[in-house]
Amino acid sequence: MYSDPLIIIPEMPQCSSCGRCCGHVGCSPGEAAKIGRYLTEHGVAWKERGLLLCGFLGRRNRCTIYPVRPLTCRLYGVIQEMTCPFFPEAARMSLPADRLVTMGYEADGPLLAQIFGGMP
Template structure:
């Protein structure tokens, strides 16, 4: 789990040392893709983001989305606790029109989707991780992950287009990821960053900030209640707390 970092000290450090500008420069090296807004990639789950990307997102939501704070926080809390047991969960930042509410500050993992050729994209098997987690949850806690989630798969999408008309090589995307990780290493020990300890979905980062170190402690019980009964009794007061949080 990501160590606790005093958020505003970290944000001030990032701004004072031009880290957010460095992050944007990395983003700007990538082609700007377009698509048909089907949101199939967004509905698959909330993609991982490095800590510096989380700070970038947090600042954006704080400064530009005050009217949506409650909605963002409530949906993020639900996603944090129920992503593996509720088939209706999707990235909390996707709106009913399938558009991303934080598109300007979306993480690298979103920006690189569709930039690889199909053959390169399909070399990895993202689904194996979900199957392992589903098996572990059943063996240890008798929590049944719905088959729609355990067997879900992020597929290559031919509707994503970039202006160059060419797909990028894997080493280009690996290099971009490494550059972002180097910024994170200015906050955390390099070995933690190397192990992807700072790369977490936005809602996970956000709930660690909003709910503190106890956020994960309640997760198994809340998941089991929903999986067994379809209810959110234990989750309700947490949603209320999240809804009242001010950025």
Template sequence: MAGIKKHEIEKAIEFAEKNGIFEKLNEIYNDVPTGKCSGCAKCCMESVGTGLSEFLNIYRYLQERPEKYRHYMKKVLDYYFFEYKEKKKCPFLDEDNRCGIYEVRPLNCRIFGHWEKEDYNINLESIKEKNRDYRDLMKSRYGFEINEDVVEYRIEYCENFVPDSGKYLSKSERLEYSDRMMILDSKIFAGDAIDIDFRDRGIVEYFIDSMFFTDTSYNIKIRMSQDWKKADKIMKKLLVITGIR
């Protein structure tokens, strides 16, 4: 049923453990500069882009904590299938604005406050255009409107975060971290430990693909978006199907 089968995930985790992938991942994390965060969690409002090695690390972390896994997978399902209806915070963010996977959070979360303002705002403008183009595509292809609050939502540049070094990361420095992450991911793909397509995924999409065939989950999401009156009933069935209740 899964786009990323459970036995393949387990095989990939075993491969990563034997080949020191998680140790190298932690080396990358430890190299990220530190800084002072106010804890407002205003940045924790999306399915942040995540590498394969990071997903495996987070998956392993949650599998070792079954209650946490069930708790957060309910929120992952809710985030994914109602994404076009309302803007929700990251499903791994708790009610007290604390990250439930803080120890293993992705690189993009760790470097968020370290962007130079000009670079961040250029990227934000690009995201605005992509969101609007995607809204228009969904309207023309499937005949429904994505909520404008979702389309126009912006995670603004953080003025409160202060790097301990007093220096923000340049674009080339940020890309260097991403390159190191891609090298780790390529080792897992090269080891034939997992059979999935090599594309950008958010953390939510990775977990959704671990529970459904990719086309299946997307088609259900479209169907729900076309008729929100039936969405709650469909969601209840999905919780039963996935065993997350």
């Protein structure tokens, strides 16, 4: 969920879908609501994957909520503030913290695991 229509987040064709960046990410209230609706409509559920992995990481490291994944996930690897360690060259743009805030990114927002899983 972001509010800046001028920002187009590029794709990251280099991504090998290794899943290693799918740890515990936070989301905004709007994103959480959207994800909640998606879970109900598509019969998807959080599956506990331990302390290090997101519970929405599915088979073959596919995201089970891909169309409604948080902004953090969309930006990972393509902005210089969050580079992929395997394909750092994919980070072709920069979105400083203040710009991210205007887009709805909440660095201190609750984690998906807290909202949809059992993490306290």
